[in-house]
Amino acid sequence: MSFMEKLKEKIRSEGRVIGTGILKVDSFLNQQIDPQFTLEMGRELASRFTGEKITKVLTVEASGIAVATAAGLALGVPVVFAKKGRASTQDAGAYSARVYSFTRREAVDIFVSGRFLGPEDAVLIVDDFLAHGEALRGLVEIVRQAGSRLAGAGIVIEKVFQGGREKLKGQGLRIESLAAIKHMTDGHIEFL
Protein backbone atom coordinates (compact mmCIF):
# COMPACT_ATOMS: atom_id res chain seq x y z
CA MET A 1 0.00 0.00 0.00
CA SER A 2 1.38 3.45 -0.90
CA PHE A 3 1.81 5.99 1.86
CA MET A 4 -1.11 8.03 0.52
CA GLU A 5 -3.36 4.98 0.60
CA LYS A 6 -2.24 4.28 4.17
CA LEU A 7 -3.12 7.85 5.13
CA LYS A 8 -6.58 7.65 3.55
CA GLU A 9 -7.18 4.35 5.30
CA LYS A 10 -6.20 5.93 8.63
CA ILE A 11 -8.50 8.91 8.02
CA ARG A 12 -11.37 6.57 7.15
CA SER A 13 -10.90 4.29 10.14
CA GLU A 14 -9.92 6.85 12.81
CA GLY A 15 -11.48 10.11 11.64
CA ARG A 16 -14.73 11.31 13.15
CA VAL A 17 -16.95 13.67 11.17
CA ILE A 18 -18.74 16.22 13.32
CA GLY A 19 -21.60 18.14 11.73
CA THR A 20 -20.91 18.95 8.11
CA GLY A 21 -17.53 20.61 8.31
CA ILE A 22 -15.35 19.24 11.10
CA LEU A 23 -13.13 16.19 10.73
CA LYS A 24 -11.50 15.08 13.96
CA VAL A 25 -8.32 13.11 13.42
CA ASP A 26 -7.04 13.61 16.92
CA SER A 27 -5.85 10.02 17.23
CA PHE A 28 -2.81 10.68 15.04
CA LEU A 29 -2.69 14.35 14.08
CA ASN A 30 -4.50 16.85 16.31
CA GLN A 31 -4.03 15.65 19.84
CA GLN A 32 -2.27 12.34 19.71
CA ILE A 33 0.70 12.15 17.35
CA ASP A 34 2.08 9.01 15.75
CA PRO A 35 5.77 10.01 15.51
CA GLN A 36 6.80 7.44 12.89
CA PHE A 37 3.79 8.20 10.71
CA THR A 38 4.47 11.92 11.13
CA LEU A 39 8.01 11.40 9.82
CA GLU A 40 6.55 9.73 6.74
CA MET A 41 4.05 12.56 6.20
CA GLY A 42 6.86 15.10 6.41
CA ARG A 43 9.05 13.10 4.02
CA GLU A 44 6.23 12.81 1.50
CA LEU A 45 5.43 16.54 1.66
CA ALA A 46 9.11 17.41 1.30
CA SER A 47 9.46 15.12 -1.72
CA ARG A 48 6.83 17.15 -3.60
CA PHE A 49 9.06 20.21 -3.45
CA THR A 50 12.52 18.89 -4.25
CA GLY A 51 14.41 21.21 -6.53
CA GLU A 52 12.77 24.28 -4.95
CA LYS A 53 15.87 25.05 -2.85
CA ILE A 54 13.74 25.61 0.24
CA THR A 55 15.48 27.31 3.18
CA LYS A 56 12.63 27.41 5.73
CA VAL A 57 9.47 25.53 6.55
CA LEU A 58 6.70 27.74 7.98
CA THR A 59 3.65 26.60 9.95
CA VAL A 60 1.34 27.89 12.66
CA GLU A 61 0.93 26.56 16.19
CA ALA A 62 -0.11 24.05 17.38
CA SER A 63 -1.24 21.07 15.27
CA GLY A 64 1.04 21.92 12.34
CA ILE A 65 4.25 21.79 14.36
CA ALA A 66 4.94 18.05 14.35
CA VAL A 67 4.45 17.50 10.62
CA ALA A 68 6.28 20.73 9.77
CA THR A 69 9.24 19.58 11.88
CA ALA A 70 9.21 16.27 10.01
CA ALA A 71 9.21 18.13 6.67
CA GLY A 72 12.06 20.36 7.88
CA LEU A 73 14.00 17.28 8.91
CA ALA A 74 13.54 15.74 5.46
CA LEU A 75 14.59 18.98 3.75
CA GLY A 76 17.41 19.71 6.21
CA VAL A 77 16.14 23.21 6.99
CA PRO A 78 14.80 25.04 10.07
CA VAL A 79 11.10 25.22 10.86
CA VAL A 80 9.39 28.42 11.98
CA PHE A 81 5.99 28.38 13.61
CA ALA A 82 3.75 31.42 13.74
CA LYS A 83 2.36 32.14 17.19
CA LYS A 84 -1.20 33.03 17.94
CA GLY A 85 -1.88 35.81 20.34
CA ARG A 86 -1.80 39.41 21.26
CA ALA A 87 0.53 41.89 19.68
CA SER A 88 1.81 43.01 23.09
CA THR A 89 3.73 39.82 23.74
CA GLN A 90 5.48 39.91 20.37
CA ASP A 91 8.73 41.42 19.16
CA ALA A 92 8.63 44.80 17.55
CA GLY A 93 9.11 44.25 13.84
CA ALA A 94 7.22 40.98 13.76
CA TYR A 95 5.28 39.95 10.67
CA SER A 96 1.61 39.42 11.38
CA ALA A 97 -1.74 38.56 9.84
CA ARG A 98 -5.28 38.24 11.11
CA VAL A 99 -7.01 34.96 10.42
CA TYR A 100 -10.53 33.82 11.17
CA SER A 101 -11.09 30.43 12.74
CA PHE A 102 -14.37 28.88 11.59
CA THR A 103 -14.07 26.18 14.26
CA ARG A 104 -13.61 28.65 17.11
CA ARG A 105 -15.65 31.42 15.49
CA GLU A 106 -13.15 34.12 16.27
CA ALA A 107 -10.39 36.09 14.63
CA VAL A 108 -6.86 35.58 15.88
CA ASP A 109 -3.61 37.33 15.06
CA ILE A 110 -0.63 35.22 14.07
CA PHE A 111 2.97 36.40 14.36
CA VAL A 112 6.46 35.52 13.22
CA SER A 113 9.52 37.32 14.51
CA GLY A 114 11.29 39.40 11.89
CA ARG A 115 14.50 37.55 12.75
CA PHE A 116 13.39 34.23 11.28
CA LEU A 117 12.22 35.07 7.75
CA GLY A 118 13.70 37.44 5.19
CA PRO A 119 14.25 38.13 1.48
CA GLU A 120 16.99 35.46 1.36
CA ASP A 121 14.51 32.70 2.23
CA ALA A 122 12.56 30.28 0.06
CA VAL A 123 9.62 29.13 2.15
CA LEU A 124 7.52 26.00 2.15
CA ILE A 125 4.34 26.40 4.18
CA VAL A 126 3.22 23.18 5.89
CA ASP A 127 -0.02 22.65 7.76
CA ASP A 128 -2.17 19.77 8.95
CA PHE A 129 -5.41 21.00 7.35
CA LEU A 130 -6.58 23.15 4.48
CA ALA A 131 -10.22 24.02 5.07
CA HIS A 132 -11.49 27.55 4.36
CA GLY A 133 -7.93 28.64 3.70
CA GLU A 134 -7.76 31.24 6.44
CA ALA A 135 -4.60 29.99 8.17
CA LEU A 136 -2.90 29.47 4.83
CA ARG A 137 -3.86 32.95 3.62
CA GLY A 138 -2.38 34.38 6.81
CA LEU A 139 0.85 32.44 6.40
CA VAL A 140 1.12 33.55 2.75
CA GLU A 141 0.68 37.15 3.92
CA ILE A 142 3.54 36.69 6.39
CA VAL A 143 5.81 35.29 3.69
CA ARG A 144 4.99 38.33 1.50
CA GLN A 145 5.74 40.73 4.36
CA ALA A 146 9.09 39.04 4.87
CA GLY A 147 9.89 39.40 1.18
CA SER A 148 10.71 35.68 0.99
CA ARG A 149 10.13 33.55 -2.07
CA LEU A 150 7.09 31.31 -1.59
CA ALA A 151 7.80 27.82 -2.89
CA GLY A 152 4.35 26.45 -2.11
CA ALA A 153 2.22 24.82 0.54
CA GLY A 154 2.18 21.21 1.67
CA ILE A 155 -0.99 20.11 3.44
CA VAL A 156 -1.80 16.79 5.11
CA ILE A 157 -5.61 16.87 4.70
CA GLU A 158 -7.47 19.17 2.34
CA LYS A 159 -11.22 19.57 2.72
CA VAL A 160 -11.85 20.51 -0.89
CA PHE A 161 -15.52 21.39 -0.34
CA GLN A 162 -14.60 24.24 2.03
CA GLY A 163 -12.97 26.15 -0.79
CA GLY A 164 -9.56 27.07 0.63
CA ARG A 165 -7.75 26.28 -2.60
CA GLU A 166 -10.23 28.36 -4.61
CA LYS A 167 -9.82 31.29 -2.26
CA LEU A 168 -6.05 31.31 -2.75
CA LYS A 169 -6.16 30.77 -6.49
CA GLY A 170 -5.23 34.33 -7.35
CA GLN A 171 -2.00 34.06 -5.33
CA GLY A 172 -0.21 31.79 -7.81
CA LEU A 173 0.39 29.39 -4.98
CA ARG A 174 1.25 25.77 -5.59
CA ILE A 175 -0.64 23.62 -3.08
CA GLU A 176 0.10 19.92 -2.57
CA SER A 177 -2.14 17.91 -0.28
CA LEU A 178 -1.62 14.30 0.77
CA ALA A 179 -5.32 13.52 1.13
CA ALA A 180 -8.08 15.60 -0.50
CA ILE A 181 -11.61 15.08 0.79
CA LYS A 182 -14.36 15.83 -1.71
CA HIS A 183 -17.28 15.09 0.51
CA MET A 184 -17.83 13.74 4.01
CA THR A 185 -20.67 12.70 6.26
CA ASP A 186 -20.69 10.72 9.48
CA GLY A 187 -19.52 7.26 8.47
CA HIS A 188 -18.49 8.13 4.92
CA ILE A 189 -15.47 10.05 3.65
CA GLU A 190 -15.04 10.44 -0.09
CA PHE A 191 -11.60 11.36 -1.42
CA LEU A 192 -10.90 13.15 -4.67
Next chain:
Amino acid sequence: MSFMEKLKEKIRSEGRVIGTGILKVDSFLNQQIDPQFTLEMGRELASRFTGEKITKVLTVEASGIAVATAAGLALGVPVVFAKKGRASTQDAGAYSARVYSFTRREAVDIFVSGRFLGPEDAVLIVDDFLAHGEALRGLVEIVRQAGSRLAGAGIVIEKVFQGGREKLKGQGLRIESLAAIKHMTDGHIEFL
Protein backbone atom coordinates in the same frame (compact mmCIF):
# COMPACT_ATOMS: atom_id res chain seq x y z
CA MET B 1 31.63 17.92 22.73
CA SER B 2 28.81 15.98 24.43
CA PHE B 3 25.25 16.75 23.42
CA MET B 4 24.62 18.47 26.75
CA GLU B 5 27.64 20.71 26.24
CA LYS B 6 26.39 21.54 22.74
CA LEU B 7 22.99 22.46 24.17
CA LYS B 8 24.52 24.73 26.83
CA GLU B 9 26.68 26.37 24.20
CA LYS B 10 23.60 26.99 22.05
CA ILE B 11 21.70 28.46 25.02
CA ARG B 12 24.65 30.74 25.84
CA SER B 13 25.15 31.97 22.29
CA GLU B 14 21.53 32.21 21.12
CA GLY B 15 19.51 32.74 24.30
CA ARG B 16 18.33 36.20 25.25
CA VAL B 17 17.60 36.98 28.88
CA ILE B 18 14.68 39.37 29.36
CA GLY B 19 14.26 40.93 32.78
CA THR B 20 15.11 38.50 35.54
CA GLY B 21 12.97 35.53 34.64
CA ILE B 22 12.50 35.09 30.91
CA LEU B 23 14.93 33.23 28.69
CA LYS B 24 14.10 33.47 25.00
CA VAL B 25 15.51 30.60 22.99
CA ASP B 26 13.23 31.15 20.05
CA SER B 27 16.01 30.56 17.52
CA PHE B 28 15.92 26.79 18.06
CA LEU B 29 13.15 25.93 20.51
CA ASN B 30 10.29 28.38 20.91
CA GLN B 31 9.59 29.80 17.51
CA GLN B 32 12.22 28.47 15.17
CA ILE B 33 12.95 24.76 15.45
CA ASP B 34 16.17 23.04 14.48
CA PRO B 35 14.76 19.63 13.44
CA GLN B 36 18.02 17.65 13.65
CA PHE B 37 18.91 19.16 17.03
CA THR B 38 15.35 18.47 18.21
CA LEU B 39 15.78 14.79 17.31
CA GLU B 40 18.92 14.70 19.44
CA MET B 41 17.15 16.37 22.38
CA GLY B 42 14.36 13.82 22.15
CA ARG B 43 16.80 10.93 21.93
CA GLU B 44 18.73 12.18 24.96
CA LEU B 45 15.55 12.64 27.03
CA ALA B 46 14.30 9.19 26.02
CA SER B 47 17.63 7.60 26.99
CA ARG B 48 17.20 8.81 30.57
CA PHE B 49 14.08 6.69 30.93
CA THR B 50 14.98 3.40 29.28
CA GLY B 51 13.65 0.44 31.23
CA GLU B 52 10.58 2.39 32.32
CA LYS B 53 8.37 0.67 29.71
CA ILE B 54 6.85 3.97 28.67
CA THR B 55 3.70 3.76 26.52
CA LYS B 56 2.93 7.47 26.00
CA VAL B 57 4.74 10.78 25.93
CA LEU B 58 2.67 13.70 27.23
CA THR B 59 3.30 17.41 26.62
CA VAL B 60 1.32 20.64 26.31
CA GLU B 61 0.93 22.82 23.23
CA ALA B 62 2.72 24.50 21.62
CA SER B 63 6.49 24.70 22.24
CA GLY B 64 6.70 21.23 23.78
CA ILE B 65 5.33 19.43 20.73
CA ALA B 66 8.46 19.13 18.59
CA VAL B 67 10.73 17.78 21.32
CA ALA B 68 8.00 15.51 22.68
CA THR B 69 7.50 14.07 19.20
CA ALA B 70 11.24 13.45 18.98
CA ALA B 71 11.18 11.67 22.35
CA GLY B 72 8.18 9.61 21.23
CA LEU B 73 10.03 8.67 18.07
CA ALA B 74 13.05 7.51 20.09
CA LEU B 75 10.84 5.50 22.46
CA GLY B 76 8.58 4.17 19.69
CA VAL B 77 5.40 5.39 21.40
CA PRO B 78 2.62 7.90 20.62
CA VAL B 79 2.75 11.48 21.84
CA VAL B 80 -0.25 13.26 23.35
CA PHE B 81 -0.37 17.01 23.69
CA ALA B 82 -2.67 18.78 26.12
CA LYS B 83 -4.64 21.60 24.53
CA LYS B 84 -5.14 25.00 26.06
CA GLY B 85 -8.55 26.50 25.93
CA ARG B 86 -12.10 26.62 27.01
CA ALA B 87 -13.93 23.61 28.32
CA SER B 88 -16.72 24.08 25.78
CA THR B 89 -14.60 22.99 22.83
CA GLN B 90 -13.41 19.80 24.53
CA ASP B 91 -14.74 16.26 24.65
CA ALA B 92 -16.93 15.28 27.54
CA GLY B 93 -14.83 13.11 29.83
CA ALA B 94 -11.62 14.99 29.15
CA TYR B 95 -8.94 15.25 31.83
CA SER B 96 -8.16 18.84 32.75
CA ALA B 97 -6.11 21.08 35.00
CA ARG B 98 -5.80 24.81 35.53
CA VAL B 99 -2.32 26.25 35.25
CA TYR B 100 -1.04 29.75 35.75
CA SER B 101 1.27 31.30 33.17
CA PHE B 102 3.73 33.71 34.79
CA THR B 103 4.78 34.96 31.35
CA ARG B 104 1.24 35.75 30.22
CA ARG B 105 -0.05 36.51 33.72
CA GLU B 106 -3.20 34.50 33.31
CA ALA B 107 -4.66 31.14 34.21
CA VAL B 108 -5.40 28.72 31.43
CA ASP B 109 -7.11 25.34 31.40
CA ILE B 110 -5.35 22.43 29.75
CA PHE B 111 -7.15 19.35 28.46
CA VAL B 112 -6.47 15.83 27.26
CA SER B 113 -9.18 13.66 25.75
CA GLY B 114 -10.10 10.68 27.90
CA ARG B 115 -9.45 8.46 24.88
CA PHE B 116 -5.69 8.97 24.86
CA LEU B 117 -4.58 8.20 28.43
CA GLY B 118 -5.71 5.47 30.78
CA PRO B 119 -4.71 3.13 33.62
CA GLU B 120 -2.82 0.90 31.16
CA ASP B 121 -0.38 3.70 30.29
CA ALA B 122 3.08 4.54 31.62
CA VAL B 123 3.63 8.21 30.88
CA LEU B 124 6.74 10.30 30.32
CA ILE B 125 6.00 14.02 30.48
CA VAL B 126 8.21 16.08 28.15
CA ASP B 127 8.38 19.86 28.00
CA ASP B 128 10.71 22.54 26.72
CA PHE B 129 10.95 24.48 30.00
CA LEU B 130 10.62 23.92 33.70
CA ALA B 131 10.23 27.31 35.38
CA HIS B 132 7.71 27.78 38.21
CA GLY B 133 6.43 24.28 37.58
CA GLU B 134 2.88 25.25 36.74
CA ALA B 135 2.62 23.45 33.40
CA LEU B 136 4.32 20.37 34.84
CA ARG B 137 2.01 20.35 37.88
CA GLY B 138 -0.97 20.50 35.52
CA LEU B 139 0.33 17.64 33.39
CA VAL B 140 1.01 15.54 36.51
CA GLU B 141 -2.57 16.20 37.61
CA ILE B 142 -3.83 14.95 34.24
CA VAL B 143 -1.75 11.76 34.50
CA ARG B 144 -3.25 11.17 37.98
CA GLN B 145 -6.79 11.73 36.70
CA ALA B 146 -6.14 9.19 33.93
CA GLY B 147 -4.90 6.66 36.49
CA SER B 148 -1.73 6.17 34.44
CA ARG B 149 1.66 5.35 35.93
CA LEU B 150 3.91 8.41 35.89
CA ALA B 151 7.43 7.44 34.82
CA GLY B 152 8.85 10.93 35.16
CA ALA B 153 9.43 14.22 33.40
CA GLY B 154 12.05 15.10 30.81
CA ILE B 155 12.75 18.81 30.41
CA VAL B 156 15.01 20.59 27.95
CA ILE B 157 15.80 23.70 30.03
CA GLU B 158 15.23 23.98 33.76
CA LYS B 159 15.36 27.41 35.39
CA VAL B 160 16.32 26.12 38.83
CA PHE B 161 15.94 29.50 40.54
CA GLN B 162 12.21 29.62 39.75
CA GLY B 163 11.56 26.67 42.02
CA GLY B 164 9.52 24.31 39.83
CA ARG B 165 11.38 21.22 41.02
CA GLU B 166 10.94 22.24 44.66
CA LYS B 167 7.23 22.79 44.16
CA LEU B 168 6.76 19.28 42.80
CA LYS B 169 8.97 17.58 45.36
CA GLY B 170 6.10 16.06 47.29
CA GLN B 171 4.83 14.26 44.18
CA GLY B 172 7.64 11.68 44.09
CA LEU B 173 8.32 12.75 40.53
CA ARG B 174 11.61 11.99 38.83
CA ILE B 175 12.66 15.04 36.80
CA GLU B 176 15.51 14.94 34.28
CA SER B 177 16.59 18.17 32.63
CA LEU B 178 19.14 18.53 29.85
CA ALA B 179 20.32 21.99 30.93
CA ALA B 180 19.76 23.43 34.40
CA ILE B 181 20.22 27.17 34.82
CA LYS B 182 21.22 28.27 38.30
CA HIS B 183 21.35 31.95 37.63
CA MET B 184 21.00 34.26 34.64
CA THR B 185 21.35 37.90 33.76
CA ASP B 186 21.58 39.64 30.43
CA GLY B 187 24.84 38.40 28.96
CA HIS B 188 25.55 35.72 31.54
CA ILE B 189 23.96 32.32 32.03
CA GLU B 190 25.28 30.10 34.79
CA PHE B 191 24.51 26.38 34.64
CA LEU B 192 24.28 24.03 37.59
